Amino acid sequence: MQDTDPTPESSQSDWTGWLRLAEVPGVGCVLGARLLAGFGSPAAIFAAPHADLAATCGAQLASAILAPPPPSTLALIERTRIWLATQGKHLLTLHHPAYPPLLREIYDPPLLLYAAGHVELLSAPMLAIVGSRNASRQGEANAQAFARAFSDAGLTIVSGLALGIDAAAHQAALCGSGSTVAVIGTGADIVYPARNHQLAHQIAETGCVVSEYPLGHPVLASNFPRRNRLISGMSRGVLVVEAAAQSGSLITARMAAEQGREVFAIPGSIHAPMSKGCHRLIREGAKLVESAADVLEELAPAVPAARGAGAEPAAELGGRLLAALGHEPVDGDTLALLSGLDAGALSAQLLTMELAGQLERLPGGLFQRVSR
Incomplete structure (x- = not known):
């Protein structure tokens, strides 16, 4: 079933406990994972004595966890139930077999992932391609060429569905023999930016669109830097194609390095503002990339098919x-x-x-x- 997890006590409605836990104010990814490690499942958490919960998260938060779910959470559960009844929609818990295995390894993996499309791609070898929203024509051409080469080499391309480099990478990956995963910063039922509506539909049809945010979650500036940890977390490495000196792509690259992922960057003209970020990454230790083979050779030990x-x-x-x-x-x-x-x-x-x-x-x- 698309909305169950593999724990022994799982049932068709078990995801509701996960969603209820994720919606408790103060229970984030880290504390949620700690509670699950200690009690085993959301059902066990909600059935635990107050004193046992308080020993892990404090008395005030223990009371919030054990309180009846508010109307907003009940409405979200019903909205999610309707969404899951649509073809190709999935709710993956941290324990779900289709949950991206590399993402489980990061410091703060989401308790839930909303996914539209082919969730089997989330277990395939992935490479992230990111870059400027205001990309140059050459930058977009580079993103397309590299993404197509990696897709043909058997890698699934991960990016953030933004304009510019992200969109170019997604489009080219869909044209290759592989596919693509879009990690978005809104609810999975919202497409942002609107100009990428058709692209998002294509990815949901043949790739996968993923979000950690609940359905209906709006566009907020703070969502996107946080979203970037998922792009790097589920990937073997991150290739930065173009980035200005203060680009959000540098946040993704930093997170990738902190997560132990490979970081690659394409150099450009010393006069081009969109090359500044890549040159900075290279100075800080990112691998300079001149061809797709440069990346595939680095990834070959972890992804034998790439060689x-x-x-x-x-x-x-x-x-x-x-x-x-x-x-x-x-x-x-x-x-x-x-x-x-x-x-x-x-x-x-x-x-x-x-x-x-x-x-x-x-x-x-x-x-x-x-x-x-």
Whole structure:
């Protein structure tokens, strides 16, 4: 069942206890996990003597936990029940088998995750791609090319459904052989920003949209930095494509480092404001990335499939493109025809070779091989 957890006492309605616990003011992720570790389940927590609860969380909070749920919580339970009756909607508890395994390892994993889509993706190897909402055209092209390459290599791409880099990464991942997960900062029944409504629908159809916030939770600025810990927490690593000096993407990168995840950054022009954040990350120890292979090689020990999926095909594609390029400028359509590559694979490989200094992009959509 989509709304149960694997504990022995679980039943079809067991999620209501989890939701009730999560809605008690003062019971956050950390204390909630401590209570569950001590008592085993929400049902056991609500059945515990006041003195036993007070020993863990104090007398005042113990009283709040044991008090009858307020009308707002009862209304949320009913709203959630209706939402779960819709195809593809899931409520994953911290004990649920579909809960992202890496996310359980962080300091403050959510007690509940609202998920729309294919929850099996949450157990697959994931890589986060984040960056500026006000991305440059080159930044969006980079995000698309890298996301497509990683998707084809078997990784699920995680991002935050924001405009700019996030949206570009999600869209490209959907075009690859893998898929994508969007971690949002509102209730799972709200799409923000509205311009990404169609994209959110596509992700819910073939990927997964995830939120820790209850249904109906509005757009608040404070939601998004907190949301970022989930993006990094469920991923093997985080790639920052473009970021200004004060970008929220740097928060995600910092959280990734604190969680023991790999941090990658794409360098850019020293004159570009959107490169400042990436350059700062690289100075602080993030791995400089010039091609998708740079990331796949780092992740290979933890994600064995990435080695086989990414290494040899990339070399083969590079050889085919170099042969197709010759030594005269060639347009993209001609390269696609000569190489036999589709648009997504061609774009990804052209970017990889451009960053490696093997070709240069000329005005008019032309490409030329660089002689060494």
